[in-house]
Amino acid sequence: MIDKASPAIGRVVATEQKPATPHQFHFWTATETTVGIGAIVKVEGAGRVVYGVVTDGFAYSDLATPLHDVVGAEGDPARVVDAPTARQEIRYWTAAVLRQTPEEPLQPVPLGQVFVADDADVAQALRMDAFLYSATPTAIPIGLYTSAGRDAPVYLDADFLMGPEAAHLNISGMSGLATKTSAVEFLLASIFAHFPPHKGRIAAVCFNVKGPDLCFLDQPGDLSEEDRHRYERLAVPAQPFERVKLYAPLKADGVNLNTLRTHPDLVGDVEPLTWGLQEVVDYAEVLLNRDDIDAKADAFIDFLRDRVLGRTFDDGFGTTHRVQSFADLDRLFRSIFDGLEITAGGRSDTWRTHHIATMRKVRNRLLNISTRCKGLVTDDGPASDLPWTEFEDRTVYVIDIANVDPLGQDLVFARVVSRLREQLERRELGVDAVVVFVDELNKYAPGDGPDTYVKKMLLDISERGRYLGLVLFGAEQFRSQVHRRVVGNAGTQVFGRMDMDELATPGYQVLTPATKSKLATLPIGELMVRHPHFTQPIFVRFPKPPVLRGRDGVERFPPAADVPFDDAVVRHLVRLDRRIRPNQVKDVIADREQDDVRRALAATRRARPDDPLAYFRKVLGSRVTAEAGAPREHRAVQPLNPISDEPY
Amino acid sequence: MMWWQAVIDAGAVPVAFVPNPAALRASKEERESAAADRATLVEEAELQAHPVPERGSARIPQPVSFLAGFSRWAVVACDGIIQLVDAYVAAAVRRRDAGGILHTTSGRNRAFAVAPLERMTPALRQVLEASAPDIESIDGELAGHPARYLETVDSTVRRVRAGLERDVAEHCIATLGAEEWLLLDGLLSRSPTVARHPRALGVINSHGTQFLEGRGLERALTLPSGHRTSVFTVRGGHTRTEVYSWYLRLWPWEGNDLLYGLLRVEARPDPASVALASALSGWLVAERAPLATPATRWDRLLYPLHNVQEYLKARAPRDRFTARPRLPVAS
Numbered sequence: 001m002i003d004k005a006s007p008a009i010g011r012v013v014a015t016e017q018k019p020a021t022p023h024q025f026h027f028w029t030a031t032e033t034t035v036g037i038g039a040i041v042k043v044e045g046a047g048r049v050v051y052g053v054v055t056d057g058f059a060y061s062d063l064a065t066p067l068h069d070v071v072g073a074e075g076d077p078a079r080v081v082d083a084p085t086a087r088q089e090i091r092y093w094t095a096a097v098l099r100q101t102p103e104e105p106l107q108p109v110p111l112g113q114v115f116v117a118d119d120a121d122v123a124q125a126l127r128m129d130a131f132l133y134s135a136t137p138t139a140i141p142i143g144l145y146t147s148a149g150r151d152a153p154v155y156l157d158a159d160f161l162m163g164p165e166a167a168h169l170n171i172s173g174m175s176g177l178a179t180k181t182s183a184v185e186f187l188l189a190s191i192f193a194h195f196p197p198h199k200g201r202i203a204a205v206c207f208n209v210k211g212p213d214l215c216f217l218d219q220p221g222d223l224s225e226e227d228r229h230r231y232e233r234l235a236v237p238a239q240p241f242e243r244v245k246l247y248a249p250l251k252a253d254g255v256n257l258n259t260l261r262t263h264p265d266l267v268g269d270v271e272p273l274t275w276g277l278q279e280v281v282d283y284a285e286v287l288l289n290r291d292d293i294d295a296k297a298d299a300f301i302d303f304l305r306d307r308v309l310g311r312t313f314d315d316g317f318g319t320t321h322r323v324q325s326f327a328d329l330d331r332l333f334r335s336i337f338d339g340l341e342i343t344a345g346g347r348s349d350t351w352r353t354h355h356i357a358t359m360r361k362v363r364n365r366l367l368n369i370s371t372r373c374k375g376l377v378t379d380d381g382p383a384s385d386l387p388w389t390e391f392e393d394r395t396v397y398v399i400d401i402a403n404v405d406p407l408g409q410d411l412v413f414a415r416v417v418s419r420l421r422e423q424l425e426r427r428e429l430g431v432d433a434v435v436v437f438v439d440e441l442n443k444y445a446p447g448d449g450p451d452t453y454v455k456k457m458l459l460d461i462s463e464r465g466r467y468l469g470l471v472l473f474g475a476e477q478f479r480s481q482v483h484r485r486v487v488g489n490a491g492t493q494v495f496g497r498m499d500m501d502e503l504a505t506p507g508y509q510v511l512t513p514a515t516k517s518k519l520a521t522l523p524i525g526e527l528m529v530r531h532p533h534f535t536q537p538i539f540v541r542f543p544k545p546p547v548l549r550g551r552d553g554v555e556r557f558p559p560a561a562d563v564p565f566d567d568a569v570v571r572h573l574v575r576l577d578r579r580i581r582p583n584q585v586k587d588v589i590a591d592r593e594q595d596d597v598r599r600a601l602a603a604t605r606r607a608r609p610d611d612p613l614a615y616f617r618k619v620l621g622s623r624v625t626a627e628a629g630a631p632r633e634h635r636a637v638q639p640l641n642p643i644s645d646e647p648y
Numbered sequence: 649m650m651w652w653q654a655v656i657d658a659g660a661v662p663v664a665f666v667p668n669p670a671a672l673r674a675s676k677e678e679r680e681s682a683a684a685d686r687a688t689l690v691e692e693a694e695l696q697a698h699p700v701p702e703r704g705s706a707r708i709p710q711p712v713s714f715l716a717g718f719s720r721w722a723v724v725a726c727d728g729i730i731q732l733v734d735a736y737v738a739a740a741v742r743r744r745d746a747g748g749i750l751h752t753t754s755g756r757n758r759a760f761a762v763a764p765l766e767r768m769t770p771a772l773r774q775v776l777e778a779s780a781p782d783i784e785s786i787d788g789e790l791a792g793h794p795a796r797y798l799e800t801v802d803s804t805v806r807r808v809r810a811g812l813e814r815d816v817a818e819h820c821i822a823t824l825g826a827e828e829w830l831l832l833d834g835l836l837s838r839s840p841t842v843a844r845h846p847r848a849l850g851v852i853n854s855h856g857t858q859f860l861e862g863r864g865l866e867r868a869l870t871l872p873s874g875h876r877t878s879v880f881t882v883r884g885g886h887t888r889t890e891v892y893s894w895y896l897r898l899w900p901w902e903g904n905d906l907l908y909g910l911l912r913v914e915a916r917p918d919p920a921s922v923a924l925a926s927a928l929s930g931w932l933v934a935e936r937a938p939l940a941t942p943a944t945r946w947d948r949l950l951y952p953l954h955n956v957q958e959y960l961k962a963r964a965p966r967d968r969f970t971a972r973p974r975l976p977v978a979s
Contacts, residue, residue, distance in 0.1 A: 062958070064942040072937035074703075083937040084708045085952045086748035 009033060009148075010093070010114035012043055022097065025052060025109035029091045031059075034116065037518045038528075038539035039147035041095060042121050045112025048102060051125030052095030052109070053536045054147075056514040061087035094512070096536045098125040122152040127533040131157040136198050141190045141234035142529055143540030153234050154540045156492060158196055160532045162433050163466030166491030170441070172479040173496025177524050180475040180496060181213050184437050185545035186236075187473075191435065192394040193236045200432030200469075201393035205420065207413060208400040209439050212260040216553030217396055218244040218269070223544055230543035240547045243395040247273040247386060249376035249404055249412075254598045255568035258375055259400040260550075263557035268575050273399065274384045274602070275377055277326050279415060280369055281305055286414045286453045287365045287407065296358040303354065304362075308332065316352070317343050325379040326370040333363045373408035376401075378598070384605060386416065388423055391430035410454050413444065417457055417470075424468040433469035436461070441474035442481040455483065462489035480505040493530040495537075497522040511537070565594060572601055576612040588617050596620060651761055651780035652724040652734055652968075658775040660725040660732065666969055667721070667798060687859035687880035690892060691922050695864035697875045700896070701930030708931050709829045709847075713743045713753060713820055714952040716833035717813040718960035720969040721762065721805045723798075727772045730791050733762035733801050734968055735784070737809040738960045739816040742952065743828075750955050754823075756816055758808065759965070762801050764788025784808060814839045821845050833953040836891050836914035837882065843889040843916060849928065850891070850914035853948035855907050859893070873900040873909065876929040879922045882914065892921045896929045898936045899947050909947045 010029035014020040025043065029035050035054060043050040063069055073079040097109060101124070115121075122145050123129050132139045132155055139155035160166040169187070173179045188204050195202045208214040220240045223231075231238035248259035248270050256262075257270050280287075284301045304323075307313065313321045313332075317339030321332045336351050336359065349356045370377045386397060399416060401409045417436060423429035438444060438458075445458040461472050462485060474490065476482050480502060487493075487507075502508075503516045511519070515537065519528060525544065528537045548556065563571065569589055570582040589597045600620040609615035656662050689695060700706075721735035740755030760782035765773055767788030777783065786804050790797040813834065818841050820830055829847040836850030837843045859882055860868050868877050876896045883890040891914045899909030913932065915921035932950070940946040940954035 068939045068941045072939045082704060082934065084748055084934060085744055085750065085938065085955070087938050088955060
């Protein structure tokens with residue numbers, strides 16, 4: 001029922017030209033009103049309550065024609081203010097229906113009084129009551145509805161944000177306003193605080209693809225009192241993430257980290273991310289462009305995976321190989337090519353049914369990545385990798401690939417997401433759901449352009465991830481340029497300030513000109529949200545994230561310059577054991593080959609022994625052999641469905 | 649159930665006729681003209697034209713209340729040839745605040761039936777008297793002459809409206825603030841109380857009554873824009889109370905007609921009114937903006953009075969006072 005203490009702020013009016021319908025109505029208010037575009041209002045009459053959101057507004061006076069204003073002012077605009085009487089004006093609003101009670105029979109909106117919605121009304125209007133007040137609530141705060149002078153929390157339904165009913169979130173907005181990243185950071189904090197216990201454990205994997213955006217999620221940022229009030233209203237702790245694990249590849253020198261989080265106070269928390277041949281070959285498809293993808297290349301790569309890598313292998317020309325690194329692979333290829341040229345006298349151009357041209361192509365692609373992504377792809381033995389079976393609850397895993405070659409970014413992205421999918425399928429990840437945040441989605445899943453492996457993988461997540469708990473939070477500047485199935489499968493759509501050109505594209509035709517105008521001028525911290533429970537877009541404000549923004553982070557923690565090789569080795573070992581003294585390390589590595597030192601360091605990092613220096617000294621004493629053991633299980637990625645033009 | 653529905657149910661013939669206000673206004677003005685008296689100049693020996701302060705330099709009182717009335721009537725049923733009329737009259741005062749916004753401060757309305765009771769058939773009269781809470785009985789002599797009969801009806805409705813306006817004006821005058829002015833749409837002289845008040849003005853924009861003649865009339869009707877005439881007295885006829893009056897031209901008449909933009913102003917019969925005539929005229933000239941469009945007489949209708957009329961029109965019952973296409977009704 002209407003709260004009689006809350007006065008009516010308007011009245012529904014309907015004419016033959018503009019009638020009230022079951023989905024839309026019009027009302028007028030006083031000239032001075034708190035109502036604006038996006039305000040939620042309530043109408044009561046004829047035994048029903050209708051909730052609506054204001055989508056358009058009009059103001060006009062009883063002026064019959066503009067010419068009469070000119071005549072009245074005698075042609076002088078300055079004299080208009082001399083008129084002693086103000087013309088009768090109207091503030092006339094159009095609202096889209098959010099909900100009617102009772103819902104059946106669905107009828108036109110009654111011509112009743114209009115009230116501003118309070119907190120309970122907002123919950124009703126947005127159908128949040130079903131998941132907010134249930135026995136097992138699944139409400140995730142997304143922000144505060146602040147129109148019409150209100151301050152009401154707005155919630156998303158975890159079942160529709162994280163699966164299984166619907167899943168994924170897509171956020172669009174202009175670059176440079178920190179809205180997209182900030183919104184995702186806040187939402188992750190909100191998810192970690194409110195993810196329903198009955199849905200299990202959750203973690204997030206964030207790819208930092210530009211600058212220092214996500215490098216300081218564990219550091220507190222400056223919050224205003226207003227922001228703290230909003231955190232309080234939303235019941236989200238105004239604190240940085242408690243558990244953040246940051247991974248970054250090494251630079252080409254193999255010892256300095258390729259990230260902007262290299263300040264001495266923080267660099268100790270950064271884990272190196274390095275992969276070897278095995279990891280790369282599993283995702284060799286990523287490295288092959290569209291022209292390269294053929295059955296022959298696929299067959300040869302499969303041959304390498306199944307018969308060569310990690311095994312003792314006779315090349316047929318009298319040499320036995322054990323391929324565990326790119327150097328080993330290069331030796332194998334040289335041996336084969338030499339064998340065909342010398343031993344076979346150049347009479348044959350095939351080896352084990354594989355044509356020499358196919359082998360040369362695959363060799364070029366595979367060895368090229370070790371050059372272009374040196375530091376990420378190494379020959380230092382088994383990889384330094386994410387803890388694929390030990391993901392921790394409420395932990396953010398940041399993978400900083402901002403300074404990695406685009407091909408390497410694709411490789412990291414493809415492998416990490418594929419492994420997440422595999423582990424989730426097996427229920428061996430350590431958590432039940434993972435949010436994967438990918439910025440610059442129009443780069444990885446463009447609406448046009450070639451069907452890359454990464455794009456196919458994003459499509460696969462978009463369409464099937466919700467069953468696994470693999471949830472994609474994608475961000476981009478231009479939504480219209482992202483593949484429509486990636487965008488269309490996002491159950492929750494979020495919009496920050498938008499470019500007018502983008503708003504002119506067909507995807508925004510459902511929005512009124514007033515809503516578009518508001519979108520084009522949205523302040524930082526305000527978003528428009530579409531969610532399966534909301535029948536109309538809703539504007540919300542979210543607080544500034546409780547973490548240090550990237551640009552502030554690099555000011556407060558300036559990145560350290562690259563250190564010399566021996567100092568970098570010292571830093572890595574001291575991280576493992578603070579008792580180690582630099583001179584001890586420098587003595588050990590003096591006059592040693594850098595490749596040997598890197599291998600020893602990688603082995604020590606992996607083993608994490610009680611006495612790191614002793615272990616390091618021991619493995620440096622001899623060539624570090626690769627871990628043998630049983631043949632590695634080939635964890636092939638499930639084949640992806642081919643891209644088709646079929647909508648959603 | 650409305651009274652006319654009861655009458656129709658009792659045997660009256662349903663009728664839907666809304667008179668053309670312009671046609672009736674012409675008749676009214678003829679009558680006013682016939683009842684007019686001559687004017688006596690009080691400002692000068694001969695009627696002169698005086699420039700009034702420019703719009704920018706005029707002093708506009710604050711606050712000002714504006715009073716206007718409204719009437720509508722329609723023939724809704726026939727008892728034989730006796731036309732039964734449903735009428736509605738209203739009057740309201742709206743006060744202008746410092747921001748130029750008008751707010752209603754008082755108002756009254758009256759809905760009534762108009763019928764020659766003595767000429768009606770007894771049964772229908774009984775039904776009418778039982779169902780209509782308010783009846784104005786009129787002389788039934790003209791019932792056999794439908795056009796003249798409707799003029800009588802119109803006159804009756806106008807008389808009721810004038811009475812209502814007078815009551816509202818007197819109530820307003822009784823509560824008028826120390827610095828507040830009252831500006832009426834129409835004759836100030838209907839009420840002695842109002843006519844003698846130092847801060848009440850009447851503005852007449854229909855000129856069916858001519859008070860001047862000869863050279864004075866010519867000067868009044870060819871008054872330049874932004875000028876007023878000398879002040880003269882108005883008395884007799886329907887104006888039972890003497891008031892001071894003058895003509896004022898709001899807009900240039902050249903290119904239109906003699907009455908274009910011409911107002912007649914009424915003020916209390918006091919030398920102070922003569923002294924203030926130019927200043928008050930300057931105020932009224934300043935009221936030409938905003939234009940009172942789309943009213944047909946916008947050139948001489950002040951916007952605040954138009955606003956009061958629109959307010960009354962918006963609040964009036966509209967179902968039976970809306971003219972309909974007069975196509976034959978199938979039986």
